[in-house]
Amino acid sequence: MERIEAIQKITEQLNDELIICNIGFPSRELYAVKDSPNNFYMLGSMGMASSIGLGLALAQKRRVVVLDGDGSLLMNLGSLVTIFNQKPNNLILVILDNGCYGSTGSQCSYASTVNLSRVAEAVGFKNLFLFWNEIDFSEILNINESIFVHVKVEKGNADVPVIDIEPEDIKSRFIEEVIGR
Amino acid sequence: MKDSSQTIYQALKNAGINFVVSLPCVNLGKLMEMVECDIDVIHVPVNREEEGFGICAGAYLGGKKTAILMQNSGLGNSVNVLASLYKLYKIPIIMIISHRGTEGEFMNAQVPMGEATTGVLDALEITYFNPKTPEDALKLISKAVTHADMESVPVGILLEISFW
Ligand SMILES: Cc1ncc(C[n+]2csc(CCOP(=O)(O)OP(=O)(O)O)c2C)c(N)n1
Ligand SMILES: [Mg+2]
Numbered sequence: 001m002e003r004i005e006a007i008q009k010i011t012e013q014l015n016d017e018l019i020i021c022n023i024g025f026p027s028r029e030l031y032a033v034k035d036s037p038n039n040f041y042m043l044g045s046m047g048m049a050s051s052i053g054l055g056l057a058l059a060q061k062r063r064v065v066v067l068d069g070d071g072s073l074l075m076n077l078g079s080l081v082t083i084f085n086q087k088p089n090n091l092i093l094v095i096l097d098n099g100c101y102g103s104t105g106s107q108c109s110y111a112s113t114v115n116l117s118r119v120a121e122a123v124g125f126k127n128l129f130l131f132w133n134e135i136d137f138s139e140i141l142n143i144n145e146s147i148f149v150h151v152k153v154e155k156g157n158a159d160v161p162v163i164d165i166e167p168e169d170i171k172s173r174f175i176e177e178v179i180g181r
Numbered sequence: 182m183k184d185s186s187q188t189i190y191q192a193l194k195n196a197g198i199n200f201v202v203s204l205p206c207v208n209l210g211k212l213m214e215m216v217e218c219d220i221d222v223i224h225v226p227v228n229r230e231e232e233g234f235g236i237c238a239g240a241y242l243g244g245k246k247t248a249i250l251m252q253n254s255g256l257g258n259s260v261n262v263l264a265s266l267y268k269l270y271k272i273p274i275i276m277i278i279s280h281r282g283t284e285g286e287f288m289n290a291q292v293p294m295g296e297a298t299t300g301v302l303d304a305l306e307i308t309y310f311n312p313k314t315p316e317d318a319l320k321l322i323s324k325a326v327t328h329a330d331m332e333s334v335p336v337g338i339l340l341e342i343s344f345w
Contacts, residue, residue: 020239040242044265048235052266055239058223059200078228082236086225171242171270179244 001133003096004029004158006151007067010094013137014065017092018178020053021067024103025157026096030067032160037177041163041170047075050083050093057088060178063141064090070097070111077119083146084124092140094149098156106155120148185345186211188315189277189338192322193248198275199223200245202233206252206279208345213250230255234262238272246326248275253282253298253339254291263305263335273329275322276309276337283341302337309337313344 001009003026011019011034019039021027027041042049050073053066073079073095083091099112117130127147129140140147163170189212193201201216202225203209216224223245227233230251237247249255256278266272281288282295302309310325312318318338325336 042266044269045235045262048231048238048262048266051232051235052239052242055200055225055236055241055245056243057239058225058236059240059243059245076229076232076235079232079235082225082227082232167270171272175242175244178242 001153002156002158003098003102003153004033004160006096006135006153008033009135010065010067010137013135013141017063017065018056018174019065019067020049020056022049022069022072022096024069025160026067026069026103028160028163029158031163032158037173040174041165043163043167043170047072050079051076053091053093054079054083054086054088056178057091058086061090062178063092064088065092065094067094067096069102070095070099070116071101071109073116074109074111080120080123080125088146089144092147092149094151096151096153098153100155102155102157117148117150120150183315185315185318185340186215188318189322189340190215192319193275193277194219196246196275196323196326198246198248198326200237200240200247201225201250202227202236202247203250204228204230204233204252204255206281208279208340208342209250209252209277212277216250229258231259231262234259234267234274237274238266238270241272241274247273248277250277251279253278253280254294256298256301257294260301260305263307267335268305271333272335273333274335275326275329276335278337278339279345280339280341283343285342298339307335307337309339311339311341313341318344
């Protein structure tokens, strides 16, 4: 499964969740698949997706889905430990794992030799899901605890344009969506 | 003279800060305890300051008023997130920074980062205040929060060794 297919399959099954999306092609692909004020597109700060998602989940009640990458999670691996300890009941951490730094030319990451699900399990995560082909969120959306979702995807990026929204506008429309109602 | 930790805590409360992340410094211990005991403030201890900035950015998107309690060395750990998240999107935060390597420092090892600290803040174009006494801190933190909110930017409060 290509990463953009995974993003498509996940967003199709979501309802009103807030999405924090990883820097680089993942955000561009999400933008191409389904733009929404519910989406926060990262344009920098590699590694921070899971942390931003944690802060957002702790700050308000709506469910938060983080679309993170293997390389980015490895850059901020301590975040798993913090999430496990804080135990937000409205956070779904999805790792789109292509075993590489896809956005910069698919150079191998250590996720190609280390199983990130087992890392999450060792940290203490109880709700672990692994998908290779199909992605089924029906059970996931019924769990009110922190959830780790490991999705294996192929290397490579879709041919999609850059995001033509100013960072401040990405932020302000997102905040309006979260707080303004 | 007022208690230094109590004053910082009071100033943060006065300013409506309700979400705090922290990583210890010897000088921050008492303040961290006060924040932890306050049921109206969400307190998230973190493993690395950079992560703390990420968490506070998310909390801000969710409507919280945030602060980070850290040593100045943590600023070094957080340069990229301050530039490519906070500056890029315009996100406010109050940084309560124990500034080691300043006058009275007993550990030489703290000096290099201590000396680099204001240069790093200047390079990031981050405004900072340097209260010398608790009375000073009360006023300057209030000013810092107003500035952070108005401009939607991080603001630093540098607390040198002599402050504590
Ligand atoms: C601190 C930092 N280092 C390196 C980069 C360059 N960079 C941008 S995206 C990316 C790859 C991220 O990999 P991953 O999280 O696995 O996502 P993928 O693109 O594979 O989906 C890298 C290395 C950066 N933006 N910031
Ligand atoms: Mg990857």
